[in-house]
Amino acid sequence: MRQNLRNKTNMKYYHKDIRIRYAETDQMGVCYYGNYFVWFEVSRTEYFRELGFPYTEYEKKGIFLPVGEAYCRYHKSLKYDDLITVTVWISKLKRTSMQFSYIITKKGEKEPVAEGHTTHVFVNRDMKPCRIPEEIRKNITVVEGVK
Amino acid sequence: MRQNLRNKTNMKYYHKDIRIRYAETDQMGVCYYGNYFVWFEVSRTEYFRELGFPYTEYEKKGIFLPVGEAYCRYHKSLKYDDLITVTVWISKLKRTSMQFSYIITKKGEKEPVAEGHTTHVFVNRDMKPCRIPEEIRKNITVVEGVK
Amino acid sequence: MRQNLRNKTNMKYYHKDIRIRYAETDQMGVCYYGNYFVWFEVSRTEYFRELGFPYTEYEKKGIFLPVGEAYCRYHKSLKYDDLITVTVWISKLKRTSMQFSYIITKKGEKEPVAEGHTTHVFVNRDMKPCRIPEEIRKNITVVEGVK
Amino acid sequence: MRQNLRNKTNMKYYHKDIRIRYAETDQMGVCYYGNYFVWFEVSRTEYFRELGFPYTEYEKKGIFLPVGEAYCRYHKSLKYDDLITVTVWISKLKRTSMQFSYIITKKGEKEPVAEGHTTHVFVNRDMKPCRIPEEIRKNITVVEGVK
Numbered sequence: 001m002r003q004n005l006r007n008k009t010n011m012k013y014y015h016k017d018i019r020i021r022y023a024e025t026d027q028m029g030v031c032y033y034g035n036y037f038v039w040f041e042v043s044r045t046e047y048f049r050e051l052g053f054p055y056t057e058y059e060k061k062g063i064f065l066p067v068g069e070a071y072c073r074y075h076k077s078l079k080y081d082d083l084i085t086v087t088v089w090i091s092k093l094k095r096t097s098m099q100f101s102y103i104i105t106k107k108g109e110k111e112p113v114a115e116g117h118t119t120h121v122f123v124n125r126d127m128k129p130c131r132i133p134e135e136i137r138k139n140i141t142v143v144e145g146v147k
Numbered sequence: 148m149r150q151n152l153r154n155k156t157n158m159k160y161y162h163k164d165i166r167i168r169y170a171e172t173d174q175m176g177v178c179y180y181g182n183y184f185v186w187f188e189v190s191r192t193e194y195f196r197e198l199g200f201p202y203t204e205y206e207k208k209g210i211f212l213p214v215g216e217a218y219c220r221y222h223k224s225l226k227y228d229d230l231i232t233v234t235v236w237i238s239k240l241k242r243t244s245m246q247f248s249y250i251i252t253k254k255g256e257k258e259p260v261a262e263g264h265t266t267h268v269f270v271n272r273d274m275k276p277c278r279i280p281e282e283i284r285k286n287i288t289v290v291e292g293v294k
Numbered sequence: 295m296r297q298n299l300r301n302k303t304n305m306k307y308y309h310k311d312i313r314i315r316y317a318e319t320d321q322m323g324v325c326y327y328g329n330y331f332v333w334f335e336v337s338r339t340e341y342f343r344e345l346g347f348p349y350t351e352y353e354k355k356g357i358f359l360p361v362g363e364a365y366c367r368y369h370k371s372l373k374y375d376d377l378i379t380v381t382v383w384i385s386k387l388k389r390t391s392m393q394f395s396y397i398i399t400k401k402g403e404k405e406p407v408a409e410g411h412t413t414h415v416f417v418n419r420d421m422k423p424c425r426i427p428e429e430i431r432k433n434i435t436v437v438e439g440v441k
Numbered sequence: 442m443r444q445n446l447r448n449k450t451n452m453k454y455y456h457k458d459i460r461i462r463y464a465e466t467d468q469m470g471v472c473y474y475g476n477y478f479v480w481f482e483v484s485r486t487e488y489f490r491e492l493g494f495p496y497t498e499y500e501k502k503g504i505f506l507p508v509g510e511a512y513c514r515y516h517k518s519l520k521y522d523d524l525i526t527v528t529v530w531i532s533k534l535k536r537t538s539m540q541f542s543y544i545i546t547k548k549g550e551k552e553p554v555a556e557g558h559t560t561h562v563f564v565n566r567d568m569k570p571c572r573i574p575e576e577i578r579k580n581i582t583v584v585e586g587v588k
Contacts, residue, residue, distance in 0.1 A: 022173055023482060027174065034170060038328050045522065056522045071364070072365075073362070074363065081495065169339065180511055181482070188315065189315055202375070206468075217511075220510050221508055221510070274518070316473070321467070373468075
């Protein structure tokens with residue numbers, strides 16, 4: 001497995017651009033609040049790929065990362081066709097769990113429109129907690145996140 | 148299995164009431180067109196349960212019903228908090244496939260707001276087509292559906 | 295408006311049963327984490343209806359309740375066709391904002407499978423904060439919620 | 442308006458790449474059938490942008506394109522993290538309505554995994570049918586589509 005890892009030691013942040021879909025709006029004319037958690041997931045997927053260990057590989061090896069906790073704070077609304085940037089990083093790393101933090105801005109802007117975090121437990125096929133694989137752990141740099 | 152089947156021979160139609168969720172609206176102020184296919188699925192679930200053979204039982208037995216074709220015609224728009232009735236029935240039945248048809252009305256009204264159909268192939272865990280179990284087939288009455 | 299209010303003074307909790315949809319599952323075989331926030335919304339809708347002031351009425355009067363914060367803690371997974379009960383109540387009430395809290399159990403069971411909260415700001419059509427209408431405020435009993 | 446139109450006369454096909462999200466899978470381990478209609482919408486958005494007249498501009502001008510009919514045929518299943526290409530084009534154009542057709546392939550492959558169409562009526566804010574603006578019509582080349 002190690003040889004498949006691109007040399008991404010000390011990766012800190014990943015920035016994922018997402019275009020807001022019509023399906024993601026609601027009748028208030030803005031994006032429905034539950035969809036932010038989908039964008040969080042999309043940016044996690046790209047974080048893991050960039051780290052050299054795509055999430056599809058985890059599940060093939062029998063490692064799953066169910067969500068233990070999810071939080072989002074909404075500062076400003078988002079609209080259809082807005083182009084956003086989700087900045088994602090790992091803000092906690094324990095023996096069997098990790099926390100991702102997220103800041104959403106409109107692309108090219110600095111002011112956050114939303115921020116949040118999700119915690120994940122590493123489990124095997126029987127949903128028992130297991131240790132985070134060393135090949136992943138050693139490539140991760142933890143940065144303090146959104147509380 | 149046969150003894151688990153409630154005596155629903157010749158069931159024709161099932162009527163499922165669904166309350167429209169805020170999440171299902173879009174910025175046009177009406178329900179997003181893709182969600183109608185979710186309500187179709189919800190009504191299929193209830194059709195199978197009423198037939199005496201819940202869909203959860205199919206998958207436990209290694210029978211799956213992926214969708215081969217889906218169609219919807221939209222006559223009138225639906226809004227948040229509308230209470231709709233999905234009338235669902237089986238409109239075709241072959242050796243390894245079946246078709247469901249659907250009419251959506253506002254509850255208590257006769258005018259259809261949408262109608263459609265979905266076709267399904269019976270497959271095993273290897274996604275190979277398989278025959279529809281006799282216990283199901285014999286309880287089904289086919290009624291001509293939405294073209 | 296007052297005369298439309300059913301006499302629900304001091305309503306504390308509302309219990310909303312929801313059947314899990316196939317669309318709400320993911321390839322882990324359980325419910326996707328973002329959908330819990332949809333069920334929270336469905337239970338808020340029923341809470342307001344039960345209080346005698348359906349949310350559709352708010353928007354007609356030019357009052358909107360965008361979400362300021364959303365949180366969910368996941369204890370156990372949920373599966374397709376599970377029947378859940380969302381218990382919802384108001385856990386904070388300020389001049390221009392309120393917090394809902396939620397506990398999800400499988401119907402008839404006591405152990406929570408998830409719990410969370412959402413905060414909402416009352417705003418007018420220009421998205422400026424406005425006071426919670428007195429007709430609503432006086433019917434609400436606040437109960438301490440999920441932290 | 443005309444001066445805003447980039448010179449895209451006779452545009453025929455647009456190809457939109459989409460990465461499948463975890464949220465879009467279901468417990469069968471493949472993509473939920475209703476989500477294909479979301480990808481259709483995403484590719485329509487990009488078609489209109491490429492044509493020089495983004496859909497956001499339509500709604501600002503009081504023109505809406507509700508869906509009249511939607512159809513999809515599913516040939517093969519799609520999985521989480523698959524990268525797909527949606528090829529989209531206009532397959533019918535009438536005075537007040539149009540039809541889009543779609544073919545989905547895995548990126549770089551030729552075999553369709555799904556194909557379909559949607560019809561749209563041009564309406565004004567009162568949901569009355571209206572003519573397709575000439576600036577749009579003249580830039581469109583119609584190609585026969587998926588029946």
